[in-house]
Amino acid sequence: MAVKRQTVRSKPCRTSKKLGRLDDRKIAASAGGAARELIRADMNKMKAVPRASWKLSGNGEVRKDGATKRSRSAPVFKRPKTELEAAIRRYVDLFEFAPIPYVSFDRVGRIEEINLSAAQLLGGSRARLIGEPFALHVTKKDGALFLNHLLRCRSSDRRIETELHLKKRNGKIILAHLASAPMTSSMRDGALLYQTAILDLTERKRAEEAFRQSEERYRTLFDLGPMAVYTIDTSGVIRDFNRHAAELWGREPALGDTDQRFCGSFKMFRPDGSFMPHHQCPMAQVVSGKISALHNGEVLIERPDGSHVTVLVNIRPLKNDLGEVTGAINCFYDITERKRAEEALRKSEEHLRAIINQSNAGIASCDLTGRFLFANQRFREMLGYTDSELESRTIFTITHPDDVAVTKRRFGEMVQRRQPIEIQKRYIRKDRSLMWVNVCDTPVLDAAGKPVSAVAVAIDITERKRAEAALQRSNDLLEEKVRQRTKALRMANAELNAEIERRKGLEEEILAISDHEQQRLGQELHDGLCQHLTAVAFMARSVATRLRNHRVIDATDIEKIADLVNEAASDTRDLSRALHRTDVDAAGLVGALQDLVDREIWKVPCRLEVKPSFHMEDNTAAAQLYRIAREAVINANKHAQAREIVVRLERSPSPRGMVLHITDDGVGFRNDSKLKGGLGIHIMNYRAQLIGGRLEMDSQKRRGTRVTCFLPGKPVQSQKKENGRSRLPAKIEGISGLSLNFLHRTTGRAANP
Secondary structure, three states: OOOOOOOOOOHHHHHHHHHHHHHOOOOOOHHHHHHHHOOOOOHHHHHHHHOOOEEEEEOOEEEOOOOOEEEEOOOOOOOOHHHHHHHHHHHHHHHHHOOOOOOEEEOOOOOOOEHHHHHHHHHOOOOHHOOOOOOHHHOHHHHHHHHHHHHHHOOOOOOOOEEEEEEEOOOEEEEEEEEEEEEEEEEEEOEEEEEEEEEEOHHHHHHHHHHHHHHHHHHHHHHOOEEEEEEEEEOOEEEOOHHHHHHEEEEEOOOOOOEOOOOOOEEOOOOOOOOOOOOHHHHHHHHHOOOEEEEEEEEEEEEEOEEEEEEEEEEEEOOOOOOOEEEEEEEEEEHHHHHHHHHHHHHHHHHHHHHHHHOOOOEEEEEEEEEEEOOHHHHHHOOOHHHHHHHEOOOOOEOOOOHHHHHHOOOOOOHHHHEEEEEEEEEEEOOOOEEEEEEEEEEOOOOOEEEEEEEEEEEEOHHHHHHHHHHHHHHHHHHHHHHOOOOOOHHHHHHHHHHHHHHHHHHHHHHHHHHHHHHHHHHHHHHHHHHHHHHHHHHHHHHHHHHHOOOOOOOHHHHHHHHHHHHHHHHHHHHHHHOOOOOOOOOHHHHHHHHHHOOOOOOOOOOEEEOOOOOOOOOHHHHHHHHHHHHHHHHHHHHOOOOOOEEEEOOOOOOOOOEEEEEOOOOOOOOOOOOHHHHHHHHHHHHHHHHEEEEEEEEHHHHHHHHEEEOOOOOOOOOOEEEEEOOOOHHHHHHHHOOOOOOOOOEEHHHHH
16 A cells, blocks of 8 residues: 655645655555655655755644744655555654664665664754765764775675764764664665664763773772771672771681681670670671661671781671662771770779869869769869769859859850960859859860860869958058058158257247347346446556555445445356256255245246145156246246236146146237247247146236146156256257346346347
């Protein structure tokens, strides 16, 4: 049965003729041959069609430049009318749309037939590829291989296979497998066509290369890896092992040896040291299904030389695609040194724990959150907690709340800087009492230098803190006393400086008074004693002249001379008594005062009043009281303009005390008068202070002046004594004697002190 096709042709008449001839063509006896003829006819028609980028779809549509439309020239298969047409149709579809690329070329290698897969593989349209030499798609270096392939096809009626590289139109090179066979059912011009199946070997070669490299990597890893590895089958026969396994076993077992099963070691022992036969080892248990796998199992291996090695084994079963166990693989490694190190570390830890527990310092370790990991006995005793109680606490929960913030900050600094820190803080004991501790926190680093925990060494410094607090209180008290003492010293220094300045002023005043007194004394001697002596000398010379000339002596002249001499002697005596410092003791105080008031030099009458009960025993106080009375009498004679001066001695109301009053009824003075700051007042006040007394001076205008010296019951003895009596500075003592008033015989006035 003929198959009608429509082909793309520019001239409808020629197309109709050819289609008519195709319809009138008879089918050969062989269905295969008829199909081939029909395919060959279609191929020839496609050669005549102008080359354009079109593709056939199943419904006769033409895809061109991305657009799809129905084409009248596209081949359209009619519905088959017979079984033969249906078979041919199926054969054509099988050839056209087969997933394997097929090419038929003649004896010179020209493409006569090509299916869609082959056209897609070579990267061109069928219309362009049909009629081209297949050698154009073979790389230059493999051209000889293709020619040899053609030669072998022409000289043999069997299937010819060749691997060579094909070049696509886009320049991509692919590795292809050509399988060519002659088609005896169809010939072209009496020559056979060779149908060739093209297999793209690029991906398969790439996969084979990747598999080969993977196998090489696996073998390298298997042989050079740091872990010992070996495999067995279900019967326990060793199928493969690497060199590390042989090194740990101490020998190399023969592969496939049925006498050496499950393990290549000489002997095996359990971790407790008991002997373990090979058929009871973990590998035998995994292969038999007693255990599914083993992770880090510990086994002791004995070598032929008698040495022992401790290994950790990791066993997994090997299974096929159906999940059936086909064997097992064991990866094991030597942990002998690690076991020795662990044992040494265990002993070291035990020794260290013993040392830590016997330490006088509290030692504890905690993680980076502050949770306790370990605490020695001293640390627990310090706080009163047990191990279980500390495990539920952190280093911050036993710290005083006021110190928690500082503790957390310093703890973070220790972790960040990876350096020890020291801090003083307060811990809260179990009984809620507080204790001061000096803590040194040290970070514990791992192999990478990263902090993983911390060790705290705490020393109880509660007693030291108490001592420091007591010492601080003592220091504060001492500093307060020092401040007070310094203040007192400053005040005393200020007073001393004031006294020094006052005394400097007194000394200057004393020097001025001394000069004045010396001048006055010279004037008194000149005007008084010198006048008397001059008068005596004149009268004596006059008497001598008369006696020499007239031999006459007048008794009256002699008496005048005697009177003048007596007056001179009296003036000299008074002057000497004024200059001489009288020694006064307690017994002679009343007599000295009486002699003082009875002197004829005073222009103001003076009198002494002494109570009968008056009694005195202190010689120093008596001498100073006398000088105070004399100074007051001198001042009263000089300034008071009084009619009477009274000196009174009496007992004071205080036990065994006494009072000295010098009172006048003169003009007096105001309390702010400059007289109150004069030299005489300072001298009297100074003398009163020497004997522990107090000097007071009061006055009212026109009512006189009263100077009072109050002496306590136990007067203070002067610190400066000489021959049992107190002494003023030499200048003050001398001026005090010069302060007496001297009466000039002719003028009858008192001298200024």
